[in-house]
Amino acid sequence: MGKLAIETRGLKKSFGKTHAVAGVDLAVSAGGVYGVLGPNGAGKTTMIRMLATLLRPDAGEAQVLGYDVVRDAHSVRSRVSLTGQFASVDEDLTGVENLLLLARLLGYSRPRARRRAADLLDAFGLADAADRQVKKYSGGMRRRIDIAASLVVPPELIFLDEPTTGLDPRSRNQVWEIVRGLVAEGTTVLLTTQYLDEADQLADRIAVIDHGKVIAEGSSGQLKASVGAGSLHVRLRGPEQRAEAERVLAAALDVPIELSADPVALSAGISDPERVARSLAELSRSGIDVTEFALGQPSLDEVFLALTGHAAEKTPEEDAA
Amino acid sequence: MNATSAEQASAPVTEDALRSVLLAGERPSRPGPVLTSLTFGWRALLKIKHVPEQLVDVTMFPIMFTLMFTYLFGGALAGSTQEYLQFLLPGILVQANVMITMNTGITLNTDIQKGVFDRFRSLPVWRPSPLVGALLGDLVRYSIGSAIVITLGLVLGFRPVGGAVGVVLSVELLLVFSFCLSWLWTMLSLILRTPNSVAGVSMMLMFPLTFVSNIFVDPKTMPGWLQAVVEVNPITHLATVVRGLMHGSVPAGEIGWVLVSSVLLVAVFGPITMVLYRNKK
Numbered sequence: 001m002g003k004l005a006i007e008t009r010g011l012k013k014s015f016g017k018t019h020a021v022a023g024v025d026l027a028v029s030a031g032g033v034y035g036v037l038g039p040n041g042a043g044k045t046t047m048i049r050m051l052a053t054l055l056r057p058d059a060g061e062a063q064v065l066g067y068d069v070v071r072d073a074h075s076v077r078s079r080v081s082l083t084g085q086f087a088s089v090d091e092d093l094t095g096v097e098n099l100l101l102l103a104r105l106l107g108y109s110r111p112r113a114r115r116r117a118a119d120l121l122d123a124f125g126l127a128d129a130a131d132r133q134v135k136k137y138s139g140g141m142r143r144r145i146d147i148a149a150s151l152v153v154p155p156e157l158i159f160l161d162e163p164t165t166g167l168d169p170r171s172r173n174q175v176w177e178i179v180r181g182l183v184a185e186g187t188t189v190l191l192t193t194q195y196l197d198e199a200d201q202l203a204d205r206i207a208v209i210d211h212g213k214v215i216a217e218g219s220s221g222q223l224k225a226s227v228g229a230g231s232l233h234v235r236l237r238g239p240e241q242r243a244e245a246e247r248v249l250a251a252a253l254d255v256p257i258e259l260s261a262d263p264v265a266l267s268a269g270i271s272d273p274e275r276v277a278r279s280l281a282e283l284s285r286s287g288i289d290v291t292e293f294a295l296g297q298p299s300l301d302e303v304f305l306a307l308t309g310h311a312a313e314k315t316p317e318e319d320a321a
Numbered sequence: 322m323n324a325t326s327a328e329q330a331s332a333p334v335t336e337d338a339l340r341s342v343l344l345a346g347e348r349p350s351r352p353g354p355v356l357t358s359l360t361f362g363w364r365a366l367l368k369i370k371h372v373p374e375q376l377v378d379v380t381m382f383p384i385m386f387t388l389m390f391t392y393l394f395g396g397a398l399a400g401s402t403q404e405y406l407q408f409l410l411p412g413i414l415v416q417a418n419v420m421i422t423m424n425t426g427i428t429l430n431t432d433i434q435k436g437v438f439d440r441f442r443s444l445p446v447w448r449p450s451p452l453v454g455a456l457l458g459d460l461v462r463y464s465i466g467s468a469i470v471i472t473l474g475l476v477l478g479f480r481p482v483g484g485a486v487g488v489v490l491s492v493e494l495l496l497v498f499s500f501c502l503s504w505l506w507t508m509l510s511l512i513l514r515t516p517n518s519v520a521g522v523s524m525m526l527m528f529p530l531t532f533v534s535n536i537f538v539d540p541k542t543m544p545g546w547l548q549a550v551v552e553v554n555p556i557t558h559l560a561t562v563v564r565g566l567m568h569g570s571v572p573a574g575e576i577g578w579v580l581v582s583s584v585l586l587v588a589v590f591g592p593i594t595m596v597l598y599r600n601k602k
Contacts, residue, residue: 052443056600078351078445084436090364091435092371101367104360105446107349123338133371149440154343181339 005030005157005188006051010060013046013212020046022212023060028190028205030156033183035203036192043212044192045085048159051190052082065156081150085161088146091135095126095145098134102152120148124178140171147178158182160191164198176202200224208307215307230296231269232276237289239263245288252279269306270295354447361441361454366461378424379466383417387473390537398538403478410474411564412536414467415495415556419531421466422499423523425459426506430516433601442601449595456503463499467492482569491566494579498559501583504590511597536560555582 006028013021021043028034038044049055051064053073061068067075082088089098096117103113121127124144129137134145143163150158160179164172179202182189193199199206200220208216208223216223232253236245245266246257253275257268270276276295283290352360369375390409395402429452432438441451471479471488481488506523513519533547534556540548551557558578565572 049439052439054439054442074445077443080443082439082443084439086436088436088440090368090437092368093364094371097367101360101364102440102444104363105352105357105444105450107352109349112349119342123342151342153348177336178339181336182343184336185340185343187343 003030004028004063006034006062006064006190008051008060008062011047011050011057011062012059013043013050013055013057019212021050021057024209024212024214026207026214028188030188031183031186032204033179033189033191033202035199035206036190036209037194037196037199037206038192038209039194042209044209045161046212047209048082048161048190048192052080052159053077054082079155080157080159081155082159083146083150083161083163085165087142089134089149092133094131094133095121095137096130098145098149099152102149106153108152116152120151124148138171139167140174143167143171143175144178147175154185155187157188157190160189162192162194165194172198210307230273231267232279233265233267233292233294233296234280234283234290235262235292236264236266237291241288242266244286245283248282248286248288249279252282264291351445354450354453357446357450358453358457361451362457363454365455365458369458369461375424375428376462376465379417379421379462380469382420383413383466383470384473386417387413387470387477391477394537406474406477406479407568408564409537410470410479411491411567412534412560413474414470414491415560415563416531416536417466417470418463418495418499419502419556420527421462422459422503423506423520423527424462425456425503426510426519426523427516429455429507430510430513430519433510442598448599449591452507452594452598456500456507459503460496460500463496464492467495481567483565483567484569487566487569491563494562494566494576495559498555498579498583501586504587504594508590508594508597511594511601530554530556534560555579555586558582 004027006026008024008026011021011024011026012019024043024047036044036047046055050057051062051069053069053076056070063069064076065079067079069076090101093101099117099120100113103116104110108116118127118130121130124147126141126144126148129141134142137145147160147163163175163179167175176198179189179191189202191198191202203220205218206220206223207214232249234245234249236242242259242264246259249266249268250257253268253270255268255270257266259266273295280290280293387410390413391402391406395405395409399405399408432455438451442448471492483491505526506519509522510519513522533550534554535551536556540551540557543551555578558575562572562575562579565575
């Protein structure tokens with residue numbers, strides 16, 4: 001592990017009675033992508049805003065690229081970029097005007113600023129839309145101009161707050177390509193996401209956060225191992241066979257079976273995909289009519305269920321886990 | 322949407338292009354507060370260019386007020402509309418400007434709710450520059466409003482004895498005062514949650530501030546306690562100065578008063594605004 005890009009100890013932030021970030025310790029090494037995975041309201045954005053010096057922590061410490069986010073806020077600001085979750089450029093201005101504005105603010109002379117804006121628009125495939133107001137951009141273009149705006153002066157570390165939420169799959173892939181490109185050039189990326197597969201695809205290490213606390217940390221392989229390989233969902237022809245099906249599956253899979261609200265459905269987390277085929281064969285041998293079955297990657301919900309014992313999207317409440 | 326076709330036509334991000342963009346050469350040196358404030362002022366002008374509807378208040382307000390007060394009250398208050406216009410127009414100019422400053426807070430409140438302000442706040446620039454820049458951009462709005470009031474006045478028969486010099490000087494003083502008063506609205510816009518509440522509270526302050534003054538009538542007929550209020554209202558002093566300059570006298574003491582109250586406005590509301598801005602969630 002190289003030197004640390006981000007290090008926090010006991011970082012805390014509350015808004016009234018809500019403990020948005022309730023004591024977070026992070027150690028993010030330089031280079032690569034660090035993913036912060038969590039549901040809405042888990043405290044991801046609050047944490048990023050503290051690291052980007054927009055919010056002052058209530059307690060704890062945070063160092064970004066070796067500078068304290070409170071005492072050395074200015075040094076942090078000149079080395080990092082933040083791409084917020086919503087509209088991080090001015091929607092009333094055109095693409096090129098936004099980049100010119102930032103380039104001038106960051107100290108480029110007028111001609112250099114113009115050249116820089118043109119280069120960025122080219123690189124992000126936005127040259128044709130340069131003179132259009134950003135509010136007329138599509139979702140994918142919006143995200144690209146957002147990220148381009150963060151690279152006017154190439155930062156050592158870039159924060160991407162839910163960069164792909166709400167994007168279509170094609171635009172999402174483009175953002176992923178950009179993130180990979182950034183990393184290839186040595187930029188450290190900290191991104192937050194609600195999607196397990198995004199963290200899986202991009203991040204070298206992942207912190208899972210919930211109710212403002214890190215509840216698991218590791219590579220995606222390590223996290224998956226703790227959750228299981230995924231889950232099997234089975235639908236039966238009639239509800240009367242469910243009890244029998246539960247018994248057969250439990251025996252074949254050797255894991256607890258979940259009975260969902262749907263009276264003909266069952267599901268089970270699985271650790272060994274090979275057993276699945278065998279368990280389905282067992283079902284048909286026992287004369288149980290299966291109308292549908294599916295094998296799913298573990299979803300964020302399942303990760304949460306496995307790690308915390310409660311579902312991800314539940315409204316915040318006193319944490320019993 | 323037509324955006325889709327453009328998006329498909331443009332090449333996706335290539336790794337080579339991204340690499341060349343990331344190797345941007347030497348970092349530029351950090352610009353000073355004046356340059357960053359002016360750059361934010363440029364942003365405000367661009368917004369006027371793209372959203373010209375926002376000039377409705379600086380054009381319609383002054384026209385409405387000048388016409389309404391001249392013709393509704395002129396005869397009753399001063400015997401004739403022409404005579405009242407000589408007295409009223411400098412006052413209306415003050416009121417129009419002060420009214421227009423209110424929009425600063427409303428705009429800023431809308432603006433701050435958007436993510437782009439997070440980006441501004443995370444830039445390594447002099448911290449007040451986004452706010453100062455917005456206020457500098459507003460000077461253009463005040464100038465437009467003033468030009469409209471004065472032109473309309475001249476058309477209706479207003480004749481400034483102080484000539485062009487007096488008019489220009491009084492407008493300049495107005496711009497200084499308006500810029501300073503705006504910090505009151507920037508503070509409000511950071512305290513209140515929605516643009517609507519900013520508008521509401523601003524109105525509540527604005528009406529007494531402009532009406533309990535000598536803008537519309539000579540305070541001599543008011544009860545004593547009210548005269549005392551009028552006397553300490555900075556708007557009264559401002560109106561006196563503008564009236565004096567336009568009609569050819571230079572009320573030096575009053576000018577001093579206006580400048581002192583301008584400085585006080587910034588000295589009090591400027592730092593409060595910045596503390597609120599820094600701790601904005």
